[in-house]
Amino acid sequence: MNDxxxxxxxxxxxxxxxxxxxxxxxxxxxxAVLAVLVIGVVDLPRAAAALPDIARxxxxxxxxxxxQNEVVSEIVYGSRGWDTFGETFLLLAAVVSVVTLTRSPEPxxxxxxxxxxxxxxQQEVDxxxxxxxxxxxxxxxxxANEEDGKSDLAPNSDDLPLGARAPERAAGMSVVVxxxxxxxxxxxxVAAFYLCLWGYTPGGGFPAGAxxxxxxxxxxxxxxxxxxxxxxxxxxxxxxxxxxxxxxxAIGLFGLLFKDSMFANFLxxxxxxxxxxxxxxxxxxxxxxxxxxxxxxIAVFSLLGMKHDWAPxxxxxxxxxxxxxxxxxxxRRKGTGRESDQEREA
Amino acid sequence: xxxxxxxxxxxxxxxxxxxVLTRRNLIKIILGLSLMEASTYLLMVSMAYRxxxxxxxxxxxxxxxxxxxxxxxxxxxxxxxxFCLTAIVIGVAVxxxxxxxxxxxxxxxxxxxxxxxxALKG
Numbered sequence: 269m270n271d272x273x274x275x276x277x278x279x280x281x282x283x284x285x286x287x288x289x290x291x292x293x294x295x296x297x298x299x300a301v302l303a304v305l306v307i308g309v310v311d312l313p314r315a316a317a318a319l320p321d322i323a324r325x326x327x328x329x330x331x332x333x334x335x336q337n338e339v340v341s342e343i344v345y346g347s348r349g350w351d352t353f354g355e356t357f358l359l360l361a362a363v364v365s366v367v368t369l370t371r372s373p374e375p376x377x378x379x380x381x382x383x384x385x386x387x388x389x390q391q392e393v394d395x396x397x398x399x400x401x402x403x404x405x406x407x408x409x410x411x412a413n414e415e416d417g418k419s420d421l422a423p424n425s426d427d428l429p430l431g432a433r434a435p436e437r438a439a440g441m442s443v444v445v446x447x448x449x450x451x452x453x454x455x456x457x458v459a460a461f462y463l464c465l466w467g468y469t470p471g472g473g474f475p476a477g478a479x480x481x482x483x484x485x486x487x488x489x490x491x492x493x494x495x496x497x498x499x500x501x502x503x504x505x506x507x508x509x510x511x512x513x514x515x516x517x518a519i520g521l522f523g524l525l526f527k528d529s530m531f532a533n534f535l536x537x538x539x540x541x542x543x544x545x546x547x548x549x550x551x552x553x554x555x556x557x558x559x560x561x562x563x564x565x566i567a568v569f570s571l572l573g574m575k576h577d578w579a580p581x582x583x584x585x586x587x588x589x590x591x592x593x594x595x596x597x598x599x600r601r602k603g604t605g606r607e608s609d610q611e612r613e614a
Numbered sequence: 615x616x617x618x619x620x621x622x623x624x625x626x627x628x629x630x631x632x633x634v635l636t637r638r639n640l641i642k643i644i645l646g647l648s649l650m651e652a653s654t655y656l657l658m659v660s661m662a663y664r665x666x667x668x669x670x671x672x673x674x675x676x677x678x679x680x681x682x683x684x685x686x687x688x689x690x691x692x693x694x695x696x697f698c699l700t701a702i703v704i705g706v707a708v709x710x711x712x713x714x715x716x717x718x719x720x721x722x723x724x725x726x727x728x729x730x731x732x733a734l735k736g
Contacts, residue, residue: 294635305624337672362707
């Protein structure tokens with residue numbers, strides 16, 4: 269390593285030295301964890317073990333205390349209602365994180381207007397407006413057009429005459445898929461609500477919410493983003509999600525108010541197996557359906573609809589392999605980063 | 615042989631951990647984390663299993679038996695089934711957070727190689 273060129277090369281590509289020790293350490297750690305896990309699971313209760321006391325207790329109180337014959341739901345919304353409340357707000361926190369990460373940072377004119385305020389300074393520092401190549405400008409333009417509904421995509425793949433070659437790019441799939449999706453969406457949607465409201469009453473808001481999101485995804489696949497985004501608008505879905513969250517909080521607080529503990533049942537118990545069985549558990553399950561269905565839909569559509577927000581391709585080769593980006597240190601060394609421009613300005 | 619399920623869960627967890635430790639591609643790291651998550655579902659459902667048991671539902675008792683008999687009967691563990699149910703939904707949301715962060719990182723660094731992300735390196 270006395271050759272200066274070799275030393276410089278090693279500095280620029282530190283990963284080359286790590287090629288061997290990374291798998292070695294990885295295998296050693298994963299192997300050690302596996303050994304600990306195997307030793308641990310050997311002593312776990314097996315298929316012939318008696319049920320734990322907590323499970324037996326849940327079985328015993330499901331009918332007399334909650335008036336429902338589906339014990340898993342009784343645990344989710346009754347015995348462990350407080351834990352489920354925490355998990356629901358973990359889901360809400362995850363959705364808020366996704367929305368925060370995926371929304372474009374600029375322009376936020378309705379709040380502070382920093383993009384307008386800093387326009388002159390930005391023009392001085394970066395006269396080309398982000399140093400975009402022609403290809404990137406085209407991509408941004410295409411994205412803006414798609415948002416405005418002026419996309420060059422064919423709305424559906426069967427807009428052309430019968431027998432003609434299918435379009436290269438189309439927003440929606442063929443008529444067969446679209447009709448199939450329309451037909452499947454109705455029973456799937458009904459099944460989701462049935463799962464929540466009636467399946468051994470109360471059923472499961474969690475799986476039902478996931479099924480509702482599945483219906484939305486089927487429609488997205490068949491009809492494209494443009495068609496579905498008219499219905500799945502953040503301004504509509506986000507308030508609905510927050511209403512679901514508020515309903516869950518209200519159910520917990522009413523339990524505290526009327527029965528001295530959070531999520532205690534304060535409604536009259538109906539006959540087990542009917543739609544009003546389970547007391548407040550049915551309300552909790554319905555609110556959970558709203559929360560999970562809208563939360564997962566927001567998360568998935570935020571990911572699918574992420575804006576074109578790429579950093580400038582500084583090496584200009586357009587391959588996006590990060591070869592010319594590297595760390596901030598590398599960028600300063602090369603003198604191509606925006607920080608270097610600002611330093612020169614200073 | 616439910617022990618085989620337990621060991622398979624441990625193996626899946628270790629494979630996921632191996633992917634997290636040895637892969638540099640962010641998407642593969644997220645796949646590893648999802649695999650670790652899935653291994654816990656397998657473990658919980660396996661731990662809930664009881665030989666010759668029924669679902670923990672107190673309805674339709676067989677002839678000559680009441681719902682009270684079902685309460686003390688041989689059923690699968692409902693508490694662990696409940697853990698698994700909520701863990702799946704939370705897992706989907708957390709994976710969405712990971713993927714959003716990965717897309718943002720890719721847009722910022724124009725790379726999904728963890729070795730290129732050195733902004734916080736001391």
